[in-house]
Amino acid sequence: MEATTRDRIVRSAAKLFLTRSYNAVGIADLCAAADVRKGSFYHFFPSKQELTLAAVDAHWTEQRAAWAATLSAPRPALDRLRQLLIDTAASYRQARDRSGTLHGCVLANLALELSADDTLVRARLQEIFADQVALIGATLADAAAEDAIAPAIANPVTARAIVAQLEGMVMFAKIDNDPAPLDDLWAHTRLLLGLRPVLT
C-alpha cells in the first residue's frame, strides 16, 4: 500500500509541475492532487525538493526505457535515431491532442525554471541530460561503425547538439502550442551529422 501512495504522490507531482510549473504548486496542491493528507505526504517526502527528485527520476526512468528500446532495435543506427525523433514528435502531438495543450518537457521546464541555488535538483537534471547525450552518442558510434556518418563527427559534442536541437524545438512547440516544429528534427539532425539535406 505504501508503495502505491508514494507512487501516486510522485505521479501527480510530475503532472502538476508540467501543467502548472514548479513554483506555482504548493504542498497543499500536491496533497489534493494525490488525495493524501499532509501527514502522509511528509511521511514519504520531508520536502518538496525530495519529491521533485523522485518525480524527475520517475519521469526519466520511464522515458529512458522507451529511448533505450528504440535505440537498441535491430535496425541501422540512423534508422533508430530517426525513429526516436519521430516517436518524440508523435508523443507531444498525442499529448497536445488529448489535453489541448502542449506543456513541453518536464525536465527542460524544471531546468529553466529552478533557481541555480537548487543545486540538488540541478545536479540530478545534469546527470539525466548527460545520460540522454550518452544514449545518443552510443547510437552515433554505431552509425560510424556502419560507415553511415564520419567517425570524427560521432562524438559527445554532436550528441549534445542533437539533444539541444530537440529541447529548443520543444520550446518552439510549447510557445506555439503546436507540435509542427518537431517534425523538422530529423532533417536538422542529419545536417548536424554532416549528411546531405533530405530532399522533400
Added chain:
Amino acid sequence: MEATTRDRIVRSAAKLFLTRSYNAVGIADLCAAADVRKGSFYHFFPSKQELTLAAVDAHWTEQRAAWAATLSAPRPALDRLRQLLIDTAASYRQARDRSGTLHGCVLANLALELSADDTLVRARLQEIFADQVALIGATLADAAAEDAIAPAIANPVTARAIVAQLEGMVMFAKIDNDPAPLDDLWAHTRLLLGLRPVLT
C-alpha cells in the same frame, strides 16, 4: 520621474524573474527590489502579467538592438552570424563570471515556466522568438545572395533551427553553470547551413 520609477520596476522585475523564476517572485518582492510602495507599483502595473509583458519587451528591445547592430555590420553575412553567436557566448560568460551563476535566457525561462494558460505573455514570447527567427532568416538570405550557402537552405525553418540550437545550448550552459557548450554554436550552425565541419 514617473518614467524612472516605472523603468526601475521593470528592470528589477526582469532581474528577479531571471535569478529566482517567475512564480517564486511575488508583488512584495518586486516592490522591495524596486524600492517602491505597493500603491506605486499598482499605479504603473495593474497586474503581475502587465509587468511581465513590460519586462519581456524591455529585455528584447535591448537585446534586439544588439542583434540588429551585429547582423547589419558591413561584413559578409556568415561573419555577422558567427559574431552574433560569439557575442552571445561572451555575454553569458561575463554574466556568469560577475555573479557566479549562469541564469540563462529570461525569454526562454519564461517560455518554459509559464503555464500555457497565460496566453497573453505566451503570445508576446511567440512574437519575440518569431522576430529572432526573422533576423537570422534575413542574414541567411544575405548569405545565399553572397553564394555562401545554398539558396534552398536559406529559409525560416533553418533560421528556427539555429535559434533552437542556441536556446538548447543555453539550457545545457545553465544546468552546468558553465558557458562552455555555447562555444560550439558556430560549428553546429555551419552544419545546419549545410557547410563543411570547421577543422580545428
